[in-house]
Amino acid sequence: MTSDGETEARYRRYIDALNGRRLSELEEFVHDELTYNGRPITRHDFERRLLNEIAAVPDLYFNVQLLLATPDLIASRINFRCTPTGELFGLQPNGRTISFSENIFYELRDGRFSALWSVIDEAAIRAQLTA
Amino acid sequence: MTSDGETEARYRRYIDALNGRRLSELEEFVHDELTYNGRPITRHDFERRLLNEIAAVPDLYFNVQLLLATPDLIASRINFRCTPTGELFGLQPNGRTISFSENIFYELRDGRFSALWSVIDEAAIRAQLTA
Numbered sequence: 001m002t003s004d005g006e007t008e009a010r011y012r013r014y015i016d017a018l019n020g021r022r023l024s025e026l027e028e029f030v031h032d033e034l035t036y037n038g039r040p041i042t043r044h045d046f047e048r049r050l051l052n053e054i055a056a057v058p059d060l061y062f063n064v065q066l067l068l069a070t071p072d073l074i075a076s077r078i079n080f081r082c083t084p085t086g087e088l089f090g091l092q093p094n095g096r097t098i099s100f101s102e103n104i105f106y107e108l109r110d111g112r113f114s115a116l117w118s119v120i121d122e123a124a125i126r127a128q129l130t131a
Numbered sequence: 132m133t134s135d136g137e138t139e140a141r142y143r144r145y146i147d148a149l150n151g152r153r154l155s156e157l158e159e160f161v162h163d164e165l166t167y168n169g170r171p172i173t174r175h176d177f178e179r180r181l182l183n184e185i186a187a188v189p190d191l192y193f194n195v196q197l198l199l200a201t202p203d204l205i206a207s208r209i210n211f212r213c214t215p216t217g218e219l220f221g222l223q224p225n226g227r228t229i230s231f232s233e234n235i236f237y238e239l240r241d242g243r244f245s246a247l248w249s250v251i252d253e254a255a256i257r258a259q260l261t262a
Contacts, residue, residue, distance in 0.1 A: 075206030103234030123253040
């Protein structure tokens with residue numbers, strides 16, 4: 001049994017939309033209401049969060065290292081290598097280029113994200129921005 | 132396409148071994164040499180790390196919330212609710228019971244782990260142990 005190709009392809013279109021800054025396409029991939037690590041949010045909240053991150057990290061680029069996909073659940077490890085210019089997770093930029101990873105699960109309902117379960121390596125970010 | 136039942140069952144036996152503190156069974160699940168977030172380690176290193184964590188957190192219990200498995204790759208979200216009594220990730224215990232999650236991928240070769248890619252929510256741990 002292998003990862004689901006169709007769901008994978010769709011997920012990669014989502015990542016391409018993020019990297020291409022086409023957040024207007026989020027509706028195609030994300031429900032109006034969802035949960036993020038168990039807390040209810042709206043797609044609008046989610047978009048605003050992404051916009052804030054992109055504002056703080058203009059060269060933010062989502063690089064998928066590992067991917068498993070079924071029609072109901074996706075797991076992805078995303079690597080970032082970027083240079084924050086604004087505050088990120090409460091930390092001030094120091095001009096350095098930093099590397100960190102996010103391991104994230106997406107629960108799907110009718111093909112769109114209904115719940116995200118993310119862990120971002122904030123310890124790595126902290127170590128690099130406070131070094 | 133769905134998650135692979137046989138690999139899932141085997142993974143749950145691994146988790147049961149951790150929760151049952153049967154680390155002598157690690158050899159069944161983990162190669163002699165592997166990588167942890169890209170760094171080469173031995174199974175002995177891995178076992179020692181687990182022993183240190185269990186010493187610092189005697190009630191450490193691995194509670195699998197989400198699981199995707201193929202014969203080559205497993206993704207798991209593990210929730211912890213525990214009371215550290217020793218230093219954990221450089222943080223001193225404060226008597227509190229804390230909750231945090233780990234999202235982790237396991238690459239498999241011949242059914243055993245050859246590479247682990249883990250992100251632990253250290254920011255959550257820090258927030259709860261320094262509150």
